[in-house]
Every structure is written in C-alpha cells, then in structure tokens.
Amino acid sequence: MTLNVLNKVNEPKDLRELSNEELNTLASEIREVLIKKVTTTGGHFGPNLGMVEATIAMHYVFNSPIDKIVYDVSHQSYIHKMLTGRKNAFINPEEYKSITGYTSQHESPHDFFTIGHTSTSVSLACGLAKARDVKGGNENIIAVIGDGSLSGGEAYEGLxxxxxxxxxxxxxVNDNDMSIAPNYGGLYQNLKELRETEGKAENNFFKALGFEYHFVKDGHNIQDLIETFKKVKDADHPVLVHMYTVKGKGHEEAEKDKEPFHYIMPFDPKTNKPRAMNTNETYASAASKFLLEKAKKDKKIVAITAATPAPLGFIPFREELKDQYVDVGIAEEHAVAFASAMASQGAKPVAAFFSTFLQRSYDQLSHDLAINNNPAVILVYGGGITGADVTHHGLFDIPLISNIPNIVYLAPTNKEEYLAMLDWGIEQDKHPVVIRVPNTAVVSTGVKVEADFSNLNKFVKVKEGSKVAIIGLGSFYGLGEKVYNKVKEELGIDATLINPRFISGIDEELLNELSENHDLVITLEDGLLDGGFGEKISRFYGAKDMKVLNFGATKEFTNSVPLKELYERYHLTEELIVEDIKNALK
Known part of the structure; x- marks a missing residue:
C-alpha cells in the first residue's frame, strides 16, 4: 500500500501544506487504509467511509485541539484519529488494537469525551461553548452529528x-439518508426536501430553530467543504452546516447495501464474505420466527425497534408485516412510552432493545410504563459481562429494571423458556413484562415449557440436595450446572441447583426451605452485583443463620478487557467459585 500523502500528515496543521490534488489523493489513501483495517478487525465501516472528505476539510480549516470538535456516537471519528497523530493504529496491523473505536480524551488532546451512545454531541458542544464564554475564550466549537442521531431526544434538546x-x-449535520437502518420520522421528510432543493426549501427545520443555515450539495467535494467551513469559522452566532454524503463511500457493496455495512465483523474485501461465518440459530432469530408466526394470526401484535432491527431479528417483520412493525429511530424513551400507551388500549407491543441503549429510558420504564402497569413486553438483548468498549456495557439493566415496582423481569436459561416467557408476556394483561434474553449461544433442551409465569417469583428447584444451594440466573445457569458438578466431584456434596427465572423478586418459601438443611447459598448473575439479583437473596438471609456468596461483576467501568480476564477477576469460573465455597464452608 503506497501512502505518499498520508505519510506526510502527522497532525492537522500538515494538511495546510498540501495542494488540492494532494488533498484528494489523501482521501483515497485514507479510504484504502480504512477498508483494509476495518475489514480485518471489524468496526464502524459505512459511517467512516462517508466522512473522509468532511473530516479532512474540517481539520484543514479549524485549529484542533484549540478549536474543539465533538463527534456524535464516535461512529464517524476514525478519520479524525488518523489525522490527529494516531494513523499508525490504522496502518500497522501490530498497532490495530492500540486505540478504541470511539473518541477518548485519554488517547489524545484532540478528543474531549469518551462517547459511544448517540445524540449527545450538540449538548456536549453547548457545554464546551458555555465554558469557553465564561472563561473569556474565542475558539470555535463544532458538533458533528449524523442524520440518524437527530432522531434521539437529546439531539432535539441540544439543538x-x-x-x-x-x-x-x-x-x-452529516446527512446520508440513513441511520443504522433506514430513517423514520417527520424530520427526515424535511431533510429530503432540503436535499432536493439544495437547501433552498422555505420549510427549514434548522432555520426555524434559529440557526444560520448552510447547505453543501456534495459532501465529498473537499474544496466546497473547505470554502463552507471557512465561511462559518469564527462566527459569533450559532451556525448549522448541512452536508449530503454517501454512507459507505468508496466501497461498492457498502454504498449499495448500507444497513449491514454500518458495523461489520471482519470480512474478506474481495468476496465481501465474513471471515468467520456463523450460521447457527440465535435467540434473536428464534424469537423473530416465533413472533412473526404469532403476529400473522394476531394483528394486535406490533414489533417495535429503536433503529436496530437487524441484530434484534426484526428484518423479517419489517419485510412481511409492515403495518405491525414500527421503527421509532434512535428514540428508546419514545419507544417505551409508545409501547405503554399501545398496551393500555389492548394492543400487544413487543419492543426490543440492547441493554446498553435501554439505559436512556429509565424514566419512561418507571413513570410511563410501570406506574401505569401496562402489559407491554420488552426484550433486553446484550445484557451481561462482556469485553466490550467502555461505552457499550450491558451490566446495568438488572439493577435498573428489577427494582422498579410492577415490572416482572424474567431471565430464561434456554430457548424453550425464552419463547414460553415471550408467549406469556404477550398474552397476559396484568403486568409490564421484561425478558433478559440470554447473552450466549442458543441452549435448547427440547423440553416444552408451559407459557404460564403468573405465579410470580416462583423459582424452579432443578436438583434437590443439601448443604450448598446454587442459584444460577439466566445466562449463568449453565455456570451453575458446572459448579454443581464440580462441588459434587471435589467436595462430595450433592448440592441444590435452582433456576430462579424471576429477576425482580424472590421465592421466600423456597429460600426458607433452604434454611432447614443448607449452610451456604451462592448466587450467580451475569451483571452488576451492586443493586443486583444476588443482593435480594443476601438481604433476605441478613438476619438468618445462612452464609451467602454473591458472584457477578464489580461496580467499575472496564474498557475492552478480555472476557476471560474479567471472569477471573470476578471469580466467575467454576474452579474459583468452588475454591470460595470451600473457604466459606470451613
């Protein structure tokens, strides 16, 4: 790979030494590097390919890091990193993992926040601007936000x-007519109108708010972008630049099929096929198939997603049952309130979210859904301890959801339980039901589970024993089975093994029974210990003569720490758990 121009650029000021021709060559070289790196490591592909020229132009005009650029979600920050001293992490395979996929103030003075969630950039930029003003500064503050992020509530508040x-x-505003999936909502009709009139439409959302408005027809023309950014630099009032770009620019398949190329796993750029193909059934695909067949017979069932239909298995719903499918955009708060209101009128909404994104909707879960006790169904995917980036943890949903009154939070351990819980949640009309989908490969027992969980907080005693009781919640029930076998093998104890099924309450009758012939209860949960499921068990036994060991994650932010390392840190291997059991029984 020949990088004649990129090799000259070590910091943004180096861009100003380049000719127009060299700037265009630089854009080509950056795309070449991006495609090679991201197809090798995985990452945000389409969004970054679409931002190459705009990032070059911004750093050509603005004086970073004195002028402060905030990237929304960070999905579009790879080029920014390459131009601010971190290009070796994209060029040299040995350094690929030396940076994160998101902006980070710990990496560079050109980054100001660790950001991985959407719609935050304008609010953060407002804070930077106010801090500048009270300190008497005069630097430019720039917020870069994709059109998809404009559907999030905080974006409206910030604007x-x-x-x-x-x-x-x-x-x-980087307008590529796409979020992760196609955009939905009234704002996007106005963006379309503005694109078609080259920014001249009388109906202009941004002008109505009070912004001076500039439109760039070709967001890949570096000279047009530089000219526009020079016009707005040092403005003494709020300005908005609306540029039209092509998501996935420079990669034919990513331009043509934008949705699956938003974020990619490693793939062969010659064949566009994943380097590691997974054709196995997932919990999302199993639920999708079940829901689709059920919804075809019942028009009251409506699937709701917040801009992530593909990873949650809702693409078939979108294609086959358009009137029973709603994509609200990146608006989890709206989605929860929307589902609650539907359920209040006898509809049967099923809303699916990733754990890390559902955090945005705490008030709606509590205020709009739970207080009104409306029987909507919410599916939580991606909940659990992972080696993910610090911004995308799924640790916090158990403390967040399980402690809200009226919500029944369920934790299936296998496919049959999951589909039975989903079926029951849809058909019952007494409670909001949330299901924490196992964050594992699909476990299928082949044993039919009755779709009735109306006897709330009733745990299942899978194996009855004595001395030690093991309560394995949801994804960690399998770990509980391993601990059960190892306790029998090493300690000669026939333990009791329990599948609690319910996260939001405890089975006091069963726990009292354990007091008769058990000395130790251990809880295993794939989430945060503080405020989590295990604490409910510990609190129950607080005044009783029973030892309790809670196993789960410590309250901390981890950043791309390998899962194996985290499990060892938290004593979440059967060997370490059994060692702790031995010590507790002494």
Missing part, C-alpha cells in the same frame, strides 16, 4: 438550546 446562547457554536 433547541444551542441557538439560545447567541454565540459561536457550529453544528455539522
């Missing part, structure tokens, strides 16, 4: 307040 200051704040 609404950005104009109020009356001072310099520059919002760059």
């Amino acid at each position: 609404n307040n950005a104009v109020e200051s009356g001072n310099n704040i520059i919002v760059v």
